[in-house]
Amino acid sequence: MKWKRSERLVDMTYYLLEHPHQLIPLTYFSETYQSAKSSISEDLAIVKETFEEKGIGMLMTVPGAAGGVKYIPKTSDQEVKEIIQTLITELSQSDRLLPGGYLFMTDLLGNPELMNRVGKVFASIYANQQIDVIMTVATKGISIAHSIARHLNIPVVVVRRDSKVTEGSTVSINYVSGSSRRIQTMVLSKRSMKSGQRVLITDDFMKVGGTMNGMKNLLEEFDCELAGIAVLVEAEHAGETLVDDYYSLVKLHAVNEKDRTIALSEGNYFLKERT
């Protein structure tokens, strides 16, 4: 079957979006569509221009025999601003306030469209770096981790609080939770990571950073390297944060349980230099 350009553009767009951060040889497209490489190159130029114009992402062309094309998801600054604004509006609702000054966020973490957008933001930040694995701790960070992973095309590993028979042999560490100063345990299946891998850590919420620091220590047990830290909401607190090189989208300043108000602002996303 001979494909028309219009059909090729639709199918190519689908295929590229489904295979982020994967090098696709031009021959794949020319064979699939029974078309000359010159036509495919013209198609890709249109896709590239539209992706960049609309802030969908970049199309990287790698020349040569082992070359091809790679879709790199990217979120424009304007869209990041919109996402942050959505998060702040949502999180400011006074009925999110829980006893003890906690914020109810579970519904946002269960919203697939929002999580997809959040994941793309973090994937954009780390798009030009070598990241081999995303790590999070059960349960609430898992949706963010999977969404980042989908856009970077790398696996997710989930640290648990307890060891389970279905994980096989595990590595376990003790760490001190930042705010409560309690000793806690983290467990990760031995098969999760190989030594030398570069790991991006993510979670939904960070205060002092005890959990993040725990994951950092766990990385060391696997001879892996910390590549970055991505949190949805960071909370202001007295004293030092245990980790320093992180990105956050939203910052929680204070909650007032009596007036039922929640003070939030942009996280550090726009304050940091990006590579």
Next chain:
Amino acid sequence: MKWKRSERLVDMTYYLLEHPHQLIPLTYFSETYQSAKSSISEDLAIVKETFEEKGIGMLMTVPGAAGGVKYIPKTSDQEVKEIIQTLITELSQSDRLLPGGYLFMTDLLGNPELMNRVGKVFASIYANQQIDVIMTVATKGISIAHSIARHLNIPVVVVRRDSKVTEGSTVSINYVSGSSRRIQTMVLSKRSMKSGQRVLITDDFMKVGGTMNGMKNLLEEFDCELAGIAVLVEAEHAGETLVDDYYSLVKLHAVNEKDRTIALSEGNYFLKERT
């Protein structure tokens, strides 16, 4: 700015794929692209034909003033067969065998591309039904749940084993786990679901179905209705399964710890009538 058809096709494809199961008015496209509705209709006809030709999904057109177009993700039978074959090949590897006859599957559940495909399969099955929420139990089913949710555009709720302060007030039930006959607890935030919602339950593994049955009981506490059950791997066992109307992709027949062999076959996906 005036858009060319080729650019419209690329951007429209992206927009539709990002908004599954959402009715998009034609005016959205005609305003975005500054194009006549007749041109937009022609564009959509090309997208529709390509989506259907390539097994990407369906494009449903709703006529009238309140009408528009809706992308329904669908997986072709051939692709389902490929996914099942991939899963069987992966799961047959003898190094997945854990003490006690358990199978190590965590890496597959952490593979975003595979989970995306699996989620699309289950979303295809339930594409024509009213589903309001996807429910799973922490931790291993979460990646499947989110992938289904992304393709159906509905929220995920995660049942936990223990109650946590960040969940607010919760509903808790006791249930009997199927294989071990132990009493276990399930907890779900009260805000997770509204009465009358139709819920799809999912998990990575099911033997007797005790956990599934527990979630079914939990639904009743919320006055919600069971819309379906989707499991990645079901395991053969003596006696009755506690739930009956489920879909599975893979069936585990037996493991032999001495010979280190794992006997697997297709699940019931192709055995069941689909609506």
